[in-house]
Amino acid sequence: MDDKAAALQVFVKAVELGGFSAAARALGLTPSAVSKTVSRLEDRLGVRLLNRTTRSLMPTPEGATYAERARSILADIEEADQEITRFRSAPRGLLRLHASVAFGLHQLPPVLPEFMRRFPEVQLDLVVSDRMPDLAEEGIDLAVRSGEVADESLIARRICLMERVICAAPSYLAAHGTPVVPDDLLHHNCLLLSSQPQPGYWPFDTPHGVRTVKVSGNVIADNAETGVRLATRGLGLIRLGDILVGEPLRRGELVAVLTDVHHVEPVPIHAMYLPGRHRSPKVVAMVEFLLEHFSHAPWRVAPVAGTARSG
Numbered sequence: 001m002d003d004k005a006a007a008l009q010v011f012v013k014a015v016e017l018g019g020f021s022a023a024a025r026a027l028g029l030t031p032s033a034v035s036k037t038v039s040r041l042e043d044r045l046g047v048r049l050l051n052r053t054t055r056s057l058m059p060t061p062e063g064a065t066y067a068e069r070a071r072s073i074l075a076d077i078e079e080a081d082q083e084i085t086r087f088r089s090a091p092r093g094l095l096r097l098h099a100s101v102a103f104g105l106h107q108l109p110p111v112l113p114e115f116m117r118r119f120p121e122v123q124l125d126l127v128v129s130d131r132m133p134d135l136a137e138e139g140i141d142l143a144v145r146s147g148e149v150a151d152e153s154l155i156a157r158r159i160c161l162m163e164r165v166i167c168a169a170p171s172y173l174a175a176h177g178t179p180v181v182p183d184d185l186l187h188h189n190c191l192l193l194s195s196q197p198q199p200g201y202w203p204f205d206t207p208h209g210v211r212t213v214k215v216s217g218n219v220i221a222d223n224a225e226t227g228v229r230l231a232t233r234g235l236g237l238i239r240l241g242d243i244l245v246g247e248p249l250r251r252g253e254l255v256a257v258l259t260d261v262h263h264v265e266p267v268p269i270h271a272m273y274l275p276g277r278h279r280s281p282k283v284v285a286m287v288e289f290l291l292e293h294f295s296h297a298p299w300r301v302a303p304v305a306g307t308a309r310s311g
Contacts, residue, residue, distance in 0.1 A: 005077055008070040010037040015067045020058050083281045091285040092121035098135075098143040102224060102244050103269065104128030106142075107307070113291050115286070117210035122282050130195075135274050142281050144271045144290065146241070156270040157287055160294045162241045163264035166202065167254040171234035179257055182213045189236035190215035194222045202239055210263050224299065241267065246299025256301070269294070 012036075014023040020034040027034070042049050049063035059067055105128060118125065119182040121267055126131070133140050135154065149156040172189075179185055182204045192199040192215075199220065200211040217236050221227050224244050231245075231255045238245075248254040271287050 005074070006071055007037050007173040008014055008074055008252045010034055011041055012067055012070050014038060014057065014073065014081070015059050015272045017061070054056050058133070060135055066311040070091060072227060078281070090121060091119045092284055094123045094125055095282045095286060096125045096127070096128045096141045096157065097286065098133050098138075098140045099143055101128055102241060103144050104171045105225070106243055106247065107294065107299065110213045111289075115289050118289075119282070122285070133273070134230055141273060141280065142286055144269065145272060146267050148268065149270055153275070154233075154272045154276055155299070156272045157291070158269055159269045159290050160297045161265050161266040162243050162269055162297075163300070164239055164262070165242050165249070165256050165264070166237060166239045166247055166258050166262050167231065167245055167249060167252060167256045168237040172231075172236060173255060173257075175234070178255075182211070182258060185213050185237070186219075190217040191227050191230055191236045191238040192217055193222040193224060193227050193238075193240075194220055197223070203265065204261045205263050206261075242301070243269075243296070243299055246301060249301040250299075251294070 008027070010023065010027065013021055013026055017023050017026060020031045020038075023029075023030045024034045038050060045066075047061050047062050049066055051058045051060055104126065108126070112124070112126075116122070116200075123211050127140070132145065133143060135141075137141060142172055144159065146162055176188060177184075178186060185202065190200075190202075198212075199217060200214055202215055203210045205210050211248075215237075219230060219235065221230070224240055227240060228244055228248065230236070232248055237257070242249075245254055249256060273283055
């Protein structure tokens with residue numbers, strides 16, 4: 001720390017502890033050295049920062065303002081030092097990672113072995129749940145969640161965007177026909193999810209804005225996994241995030257429909273953590289790994305010719 005930063009540190013400590021002697025003990029200096037440092041700081045600034053008596057030491061109004069700013073500067077210096085230090089530190093130790101069910105079941109398992117090979121000193125505690133955890137109370141290092149970040153106390157890095165897809169099994173489309181305009185859905189069996197807001201209303205883009213079509217079907221499920229399994233077995237059409245149906249679409253078990261008019265409702269997926277955790281090498285390693293593998297939404301399948309509206 002240079003002379004100016006050292007002087008700030010001495011001054012702030014004197015204000016916080018209310019005396020030169022206490023500040024000297026905390027910093028490993030003599031009271032005389034602390035007093036001289038503060039006096040030189042006042043001389044350089046041309047303003048009195050502290051009111052001194054034999055029994056007390058109190059900041060002047062100017063001193064109180066300066067102390068607050070100095071604390072911020074010292075915190076920035078400390079953070080910069082730690083930021084550089086982390087590049088020399090190998091990720092290690094227990095990493096508690098919380099992920100939503102869709103992301104935790106469908107996207108993380110194929111790539112996590114690579115992460116563990118890269119960082120063999122990390123032990124992973126993976127919690128897969130759609131319940132939003134209290135990161136501080138539950139000791140969660142990092143949470144991967146979809147949607148907007150409601151807790152402003154958390155730091156969030158956007159990993160990617162999820163999009164909704166309307167799809168069905170080839171067997172269902174062969175038996176019941178492929179919808180080519182949104183109103184065709186009124187004559188189809190649409191599988192609904194009670195976990196979604198307004199599950200029976202599917203949105204579509206029009207020249208005049210978004211229009212919803214009220215769909216219905218013979219099954220409503222309380223979780224997406226059940227919906228995917230029913231759809232791949234030909235029971236009906238379903239509308240789900242592409243992180244869930246990307247693989248079935250790629251394998252041909254599901255086919256996307258109405259891709260040219262469907263309002264995909266892009267939803268951000270964030271990696272979220274508490275302030276201060278961004279300096280942890282293991283957290284940094286996982287966030288960068290998630291960005292490397294998922295920022296381009298690798299599950300997304302380009303529409304297949306013939307699945308969009310033809311007229």
